[in-house]
Amino acid sequence: MAAKLIQGYEVVIGFETHAQLSTQSKIFSRAPTAFGAEPNTQASPVDLALPGTLPVMNKGAVERAIEFGLAVNSHIAERSVFARKNYFYPDLPKxxxxxxxxxxxxxGGVVEFYLGEEKKSVRLVRAHLEEDAGKSLHEDFVGQSGIDLNRAGTPLLEIVTEPDMRSSDEAVAYAKELHKIVTWIGICDGNMQEGSFRCDANVSVRKPGEPLGTRREIKNLNSFKFMQQAIDFEIRWQIEQIEDGFAIQQATVLFDPDTGETRAMRTKEDAADYRYFPDPDLPPLAIGRDWVERVRADMAELPRVMAARFVKDYGLPEYDATTLTQSKAMAAYFEAAATASGQPKLASNWVMGEISRRLNAGDVTIDQLPINATTLAALIKRIADGTISNNAARQVFDALWSGEGPDVDALIEAKGLKQMNDTGALEQIIDDAIAANADNVAQFRAGKEKAFNALVGQVMKASKGKANPAQVNDLLRKKLS
Structure with missing residues (x-):
């Protein structure tokens, strides 16, 4: 599909994401990684770079990197090397x-996701291990800044993409999918507010067919909402600059949520500016195939594998299966409802439809639902066996949601929602409707389908909505033919 053009320009976006790994200690020291401690209480001599200290690799961080590589079909290097990335900043003690x-x-590797109902994929260049820096504190100091080195040495996995995205919508969908993957396999808690999952978006624009434009990197995007706003503003700004005759300068920029604008922080460095060289204190990291296979054997079922199983075992469309595996909790809820009801497609429709709508409206998670999967399955069974219509099922669902009781059958009886399945009584209502609506009958027989719908409406009205719509359609067509 051709990329959508904005004012005649093609947007090109790549991502660099820092996922904080879920180890209890830092990547090269035994200092803890817990969030929220008093400043500088979780910084060891190694993190402070005191003379004579040496880094020691955290095995758990390596295993989490392997897990990620397996989750996105990457190549796990049997030998990888650590390097020193040289730059000066106050919160970087070494x-x-x-x-x-x-x-x-x-x-390598690939992240696949849906944008609406269109399947997309973003290629990964690499994911590498590194240590985090500390944090500069400004707001609590008058005329000066403080440095908190609690984060220094926290293990990160930096995940770098090819410039494959062509809109802010696509970029946000990719970021959400990546967030789902790292939290699903448990290598990162995904807390964006605490900085556990931070995204940098490299944005450029160009005329179709021209070489890639000069990129500007939007740093530390810590919410999907701000991510979209920042990218959209940056796209508009770059196009306006080019249209006004100015060249785009490579730069690192920050997004200000208060103004909705990006602003330049510093000129952007290239790799050569960091003077990388192998770290002499760390030997090459050797990862044997047996280690990779042990990690693979211990991993939970991956979202893409589970989605494929939902397609195979439950006959779901690929879109449904992918949507239902957006979180472990949602996947488990669907599977429990599908198994208990014996109606996987109906269960999928309810979870993706009414359940998801209520979750979004109430800003709650599926774990907080007032209707468990067993109760939803009981409701689905009554739809499938014709006891209630879809409209009546929504009324029962409303009652369940508001806490009127967990017994589906009792609610159906109490509210008088059971469908009319007495063929003799229904035929009498249909006969009466035909007799009372001669004009509609004549129009239908003349080929006007709308007249048939009007007759169905009359039957449903006469039955006070309790007639089975499918049964009404069948009987009415037989009588009219």
Whole structure:
């Protein structure tokens, strides 16, 4: 599908995402990684870069990197190397960051997702292990800044994409899918407010067919809402600059949620500016195939594998299966409802439809639902066996949601929602409707389908909505023919 053009320009977006790994200790020291501690209480001599200290690799961080690589079909390097990324900033105690450059642990891979009902894929360049820096504090100090080194040495997996995205919608959908993957497999808690999942978007524009434009990197996007706003503003700004005759300068920019605008922070460095070289204190990281297979064997069922199973075992469309595996909790809820009801497609429709709508409207998670999967399955059974109509089922659902009781059958009886399944009584209502609506009968026999719908409406009205619509259609057509 051709990329959507904005004012004649094609948008090109790539992502660099820092996922904080869910280890209890830091990547090269035993200091804890818990969030919210008093400043500088979780910084060891290694994190502070005191003379004589040496880094020691955290095995748990490596295993989490392997898990991610397996989740996105990457190549896991049997040998990877750590490098020193040299730059000066007050919250970087060593004057360099230990990262990976030439030989990362995770190479290649792909992230697949849906944008609406269109399937998309974004290629990954790499995912490499590195340590986080500390944090500069400004707001609590008058005329000066403080440095908190609690985060220094926290293990990160930096995930880098090819410039494959062509709109802010696509970029946000990718970020959400990546967030789902790292939280699903448990390598990252995904808390964007605490900085556990931070995205940098590289944005450029160009005329179709021209070389890639100069990119500007929007740093530290910590919500999907701000991510979309920042990218949209940056796209408009770059197009306006080019149209006004100005060249885009490579830069790192920040997004201000209060103004909805990006602003330049500094000129953007290239790899050569960091003077990478292998870290002499860390030997190459060796990952044997047996280690990779042990990690694979211990991993939970991946979302894409579960989605494929839903298609195979339950006969769901691929779109349904992918949507239902957006979270472990939603997938488990659907599977329980589908198994208990014996109606997987109906269960899928309810979970993707009414359940999801209520969750979004109430800003709650599926774990907080007032209707459990067993109760939903009981409701679905009554739709499938013709006891109630879809409209009546929504009334029962409303009652269940508001806490009127967990017994579906009791609610159906109490509210008088049971469909009329007495063929003799229904035939009498249909005969009366035909006799009372001669004009509609004549129009239908003349080929006007709308007249048939009007007759169905009359029958449903006469039955006070209790007639089975499918049964009404069948009987009415037989009598009119």
């Amino acid at each position: 004057g360099y960051q230990i990262s990976q450059f030439e030989i990362p642990v995770v190479q």
